[in-house]
Amino acid sequence: MRSVRLGILVPSSNTSLEPLTSAIISSIRSSEVTISVHFSRFRVTTIDLSSDANAQFEFLPILIASRLLADAEVDVIGWSGTSAGWLGFEYDRKLCAAIEAETGIKATTSVLSLNEILRSLGIISFGLVTPYQKQMNDLIRANYASIGVDINENWERHLGITDNNQIAEVSEATLDGMVTDVVNNGAHVLSTFCTNLRAAQRVEHWEREHSASVIVLDTVATVIWGSLKLVGVDTRVVKGWGFLFEVE
Missing domain, CATH: 3.40.50.1860 (Rossmann fold)
Incomplete structure (x- = not known):
């Protein structure tokens, strides 16, 4: 049986995405793959449009957190955050490229995955x-x-x-x-x-x-969908979390 490790980047003050992500992964029913999820945090406490708030999303702390996930030899790294919604989608594209260059591991984000779903x-x-x-x-x-x-x-x-x-x-x-x-x-x-x-x-x-x-x-769900896609896992293995995981 294939084993897959998902790495998820978490804003430090976020207390919702980890239990939700774990619950989604726990719903997986497959005889072909086992999936585990692993988390790493960087500091985010305030969500607004101030320069201080936007500075929380500078690449360096995110890359440090990504390196820690790389230590666990995860198969993919997902940024479970929506900052590209207001910073611009190019932010996430550049972030994923930087993570991949730093760790050698494929990367995606909540927003890029959402956009891929909308397109598909x-x-x-x-x-x-x-x-x-x-x-x-x-x-x-x-x-x-x-x-x-x-x-x-x-x-x-x-x-x-x-x-x-x-x-x-x-x-x-x-x-x-x-x-x-x-x-x-x-x-x-x-x-x-x-x-x-x-x-x-x-x-x-x-x-x-x-x-x-x-x-x-x-x-929270879109980055899991995108991460599974990147590692070639059929997203329909996730059960009970809505239409997103019911289509090819």
Whole structure:
């Protein structure tokens, strides 16, 4: 049986993505592959558009964290974060190239994987649910518009939170309301766009509740999808986490 190790980069103040990622990996049912997940952190505490906040995503600390994952001989490194949403997609492309040059290990990110999913499914518009400030959502919308993907202004919802610890405290009831609002305004595809939101576990519920035509792409899940793709594992081995893992 083949053994695969996934390496995941984590913002230091994030307390949601590790348990969610572990739960997703634990759902895998396969007689051909066993998959383990391993984490490494770098410092991120505040999520806003200030120069100090953006400096948290400089490459050096991320590369140091990546080297630690390389020590575990992981097969792929995934950045489970959404900073490219406002910093620009080129940021993640350059980051992945730097990680690969530093470690010799393939790399992907939540956002690049999300974008690949949108392309593969031919999706040219989607809704956006975040805990961020409106200005950040506006930047995310502008970056998607630059690649021909529309986020209708009626399909974006935000909470205005900048403290990453507070983001992890957003309740399922709050997320349920935001998702329902976006869907009721006409979105058939939406993303819960922040890896410190406890949202991935609700995806299957939302898709079932709002009919089979609704797809929810959570960014904790997208980096797992992208990482599995990079190492040649059929993503359908993941069971119970929504449409994303049900298609080839």
